[in-house]
Amino acid sequence: MNKEQLERIRTGKGFIAALDQSGGSTPKALQQYGVEPSRYSGEEEMYALVHEMRTRIIKSPAFDAEFILGAILFENTMDRKIDGQFTADYLWEKKGVVPFLKVDKGLAEPADGVQLLKPMPDLDTLLARAVVRHIFGTKMRSVIKEANPTGIRNVVEQQFEIGKQILAAGLVPIIEPEVDIHSSDKKESERILKEEILKQLSALDEGATVMLKLSIPTEDDFYRDLIEHPRVARVVALSGGYDRQEANERLTRNHGLIASFSRALAEGLSDQQTDEQFNGTLSQSVRSIYEASIT
Template identity: 80%
Template sequence: MNRKQLERIRTGQGFIAALDQSGGSTPKALQQYGIEANRYSGEEEMFTLVHEMRTRIIQSPSFDAEYILGAILFENTMDRKIDGLFTADYLWEKKGIVPFLKIDKGLADSEDGVQILKPIPDLDGLLRRAVERNIFGTKMRSVIHEPNPQGIRKVVEQQFELGKQIWSAGLVPIIEPEVDINSLDKGESEKILKDEIFKQLSALAPDVTVMLKLSIPTEDDFYHDLMDESHVARVVALSGGYEREEANERLARSHGLIASFSRALAEGLSDQQTDEQFNEILTRSIRSIYEASIS
């Protein structure tokens, strides 16, 4: 593990950009960017176009370490290059931004009010490749729909079991049990979730470090005590479907919580824009998310 990168994640000001739309969500991400499905044929063309979109974001002058601590990549992006460098190396060497990798393969069907992770085939092999590609950490997303204690326990236990495997491979895991922002009892789910996270943290070996990626809480500053836990390098928040303005407003009310936004980051960007227009919109987006993250 890169100690300089860990220190930056622990203490740096800024947020984490999520550029990790995977196979299932890539068509929607391209559509939001102004590229309809009739512009490409097959997965390879689709992934090439989305890599071009991500490259344009990453190479923008506004995508800068002054505002951005890290970036989460999709596996396909990890294996592609920007200006002759693998994406993770470009991020760190040219931008000073810490690279992460999305490792999950999607969600299982809903049961007990939650969706746990689908099995991840050959996870050890993927983690070895991530280390070879100079990735710092990983992320994996589960979803909680209802305040079902049994289901939430299952989500958190699975996340931490995988987290220990990831740590043993030399990477820092982002534990991501998302609470659906549209669930009727979101606040109750968050109370159960926080208790389960503390139980798992207390059982970790002293040297293990994790990050937490959580939905912006219903109660302001609700996760503040997790930020002080010795195993936790950083607590970050997903936008969860909120429009950027509302996500920023809610985030700013939870002090110390920083953004890890995906859709909200790319909101308003289009491949029809000139570079000047594109960079102007991305600059506004990045600065607004940064301001909400340093509150």
């Protein structure tokens, strides 16, 4: 584990950029960027185009370590290069931004009001590759749709079990049990979720460090005790479907919670924009998310 990167994540001012749309969500991300499916055929062309989009974001002067602490990459992006350097090396060496990797293989079918992670039989191999590629940490997302105590416990137990496998590989896991923002009992789900997370945190080995990525809570500052927990390096928030303005407003009211936005970060960016327009739009986006993250 890179101590300098850990210190930056623990104490730095800023937010985490999520650039990790994967197989299923890539066409949608490209479409929001103004690239229609008719412009590519097959996965290879699609991934090349999305890498161009991410490269444009990362290389933009707006994508700056003054505002951005880390960036979450998709496996395909980790294996590609920017200006001759692997993406993670470019992020850290040229931009001062800490690289993370999305490691999950998507969601299992709903059961007990939640969606667990699909099995990851090749995780150890992927983690070994991530270490070689100078990745600092990982991310994996489950979803909670109902305040079902059994389902929520299963989600948290699975996340922490895999988290320990990631810690053993020398990486810092971002534990992400997302609560669906449209859930009718979101507040109750958050109460059960926090209880289960605290239980798992207290069972971690001495010196183990994880991060948490959570939906912005219904009750302001509800995750304060997780933010202050000695085994938690940082708690970051997903935008979860809120547009950027609403996500920022909600985030501002949660002290110590910082953003890890994906769609809300890329909102308004387009393939058709000139570099000046693109950089201006991204700069406004980055600064507004940064302001909401430093409260």
